[in-house]
Amino acid sequence: MKSGSVVSLSLLIGATSMVGAGTTLPALDVVPFVTEVSRGVEIIPIPGMSGKYFLAEQRLGSSDTARIRIWDRETNVRTLFLEIENVSIQGPQGLLSMAVDPDYVNNGYVYVNYTDFAGTSRIVRYARSAGDPMVADPASAYYIRYIAQLGPTHNVGWMDFGPDGFLYIGTGDGGNGGDLPNNAQNLSNGMLLGKILRIDVHGDDFPAGALNYAIPADNPFAGTSMDQEIWAYGFRHPWRCAFDSLTGDLYIADVGDATYEEINFQPASSTGGENYGWHCMEANTPSHPADCLPGTDFVDPVHFYEHFAPGQPFRCSIIGGEVYRGSAIPALDGFFLFADYCSGEIFAARFDAGRTDILNLTEDLQGCDIDLTAITGFGLDEDGEVLILARGSGIIYKIIPACGPDVSHDGVVDFKDLNLLLDNWGLEGGLGDSNGDCSVDFADLNAILETWGTSCP
Numbered sequence: 001m002k003s004g005s006v007v008s009l010s011l012l013i014g015a016t017s018m019v020g021a022g023t024t025l026p027a028l029d030v031v032p033f034v035t036e037v038s039r040g041v042e043i044i045p046i047p048g049m050s051g052k053y054f055l056a057e058q059r060l061g062s063s064d065t066a067r068i069r070i071w072d073r074e075t076n077v078r079t080l081f082l083e084i085e086n087v088s089i090q091g092p093q094g095l096l097s098m099a100v101d102p103d104y105v106n107n108g109y110v111y112v113n114y115t116d117f118a119g120t121s122r123i124v125r126y127a128r129s130a131g132d133p134m135v136a137d138p139a140s141a142y143y144i145r146y147i148a149q150l151g152p153t154h155n156v157g158w159m160d161f162g163p164d165g166f167l168y169i170g171t172g173d174g175g176n177g178g179d180l181p182n183n184a185q186n187l188s189n190g191m192l193l194g195k196i197l198r199i200d201v202h203g204d205d206f207p208a209g210a211l212n213y214a215i216p217a218d219n220p221f222a223g224t225s226m227d228q229e230i231w232a233y234g235f236r237h238p239w240r241c242a243f244d245s246l247t248g249d250l251y252i253a254d255v256g257d258a259t260y261e262e263i264n265f266q267p268a269s270s271t272g273g274e275n276y277g278w279h280c281m282e283a284n285t286p287s288h289p290a291d292c293l294p295g296t297d298f299v300d301p302v303h304f305y306e307h308f309a310p311g312q313p314f315r316c317s318i319i320g321g322e323v324y325r326g327s328a329i330p331a332l333d334g335f336f337l338f339a340d341y342c343s344g345e346i347f348a349a350r351f352d353a354g355r356t357d358i359l360n361l362t363e364d365l366q367g368c369d370i371d372l373t374a375i376t377g378f379g380l381d382e383d384g385e386v387l388i389l390a391r392g393s394g395i396i397y398k399i400i401p402a403c404g405p406d407v408s409h410d411g412v413v414d415f416k417d418l419n420l421l422l423d424n425w426g427l428e429g430g431l432g433d434s435n436g437d438c439s440v441d442f443a444d445l446n447a448i449l450e451t452w453g454t455s456c457p
Helices: 415-423 442-450
Strands: 003-006 024-034 040-045 052-057 066-072 078-084 095-100 109-115 121-128 136-147 159-161 167-170 195-199 230-233 240-243 250-254 260-266 303-306 318-323 336-340 346-352 355-360 375-380 386-390 395-401
Touching: 040 095, 040 375, 040 386, 052 095, 066 095, 066 109, 078 109, 078 136, 095 159, 159 240, 240 375, 250 318, 260 318, 260 336, 318 375, 336 375, 415 442
Parallel strands: 240 318
Antiparallel strands: 003 024, 024 395, 040 052, 052 066, 066 078, 095 109, 109 121, 121 136, 159 167, 167 195, 195 230, 240 250, 250 260, 260 303, 318 336, 336 346, 346 355, 375 386, 386 395
């Protein structure tokens, strides 16, 4: 693998962004972390259960069933935690995300966001079984909120708990092509489309109704005639977002329309209420000006790129994202990793002090046995290292520092690496290929022998 470097911004990013001079990454590699994942949408370490992860799968083949399994990293055993039936089988619908309660160790709560067979988004809480921590109690289903959708696309489903303990939920504009009703700019129609919502799932301001949550008192529209759940608005399809675990800043990857894909940024100091532009703006370009009031204050994206840029592959849909705060790759510290669904490219962006640094990791993360097609999201392992959900291969990969002769990836060049080489001798692209030429041969043997006993980062 080649070492990563800063990409040119002339074709990729808006003019307001800058690039970090001299920013260079060490050589990187990707290795399979979990295999045989069916339409994976989330991988989340389970609090209090070392080495175990929730695997959320959108739906099983063409069935109307989604599932969440617990995967034991050490044994590779998968245990069915929860099945959700009667999920929509249309296109991108189904189980779209899950979140784990900040107090999961004590209360055992998980939250799911899925579209049902009628096409309605349901946000539901389930509780861990009292008798078995490896399974959920299906009878514990507790409905937090329904959101009616206009069609089978742009339903989003991203949600996560913020540093403040509140649940943040991303919603798309309804998927009707250009958001002609301008739902993303509407603050009072009750549809909550094209927004990021912020609710308190540990309270209940609506004890007599179907809504089971409280409105945080400091929400920007709390106590008004507006939709009080709204935290920010003006989004088309904020597919994946991420809080920075160190700073509390929020990165928002918003899927574009005809021309651009964009990343928006909300600092931890925000009090909410920002308007990120859609459908008045796409990236920094007016989109439907006749529908928008002159002088409206929009927040510009900190990064955007074109679908059709000269000399570049076709790009179509931004996929966020996690902010890296691990220890294995210090040069990535504070970067938000994201991908494009069509091109399969992987990038990293860091916004700080009014400038955006961009790294192109694509070439670094290619390999003979690597299939990073149809990336649908990212995750973090227990150590904060980045995971990539690649639906094309059904594999979740992990990004690691590269160390060619250490083909077993255990941190030292020894008999494990030699055995892998011998087991795959003569194979094209087999394990044991230490120099990246897609062949296991004497060159790889020499590399192992020359570095025998040395440690890798």
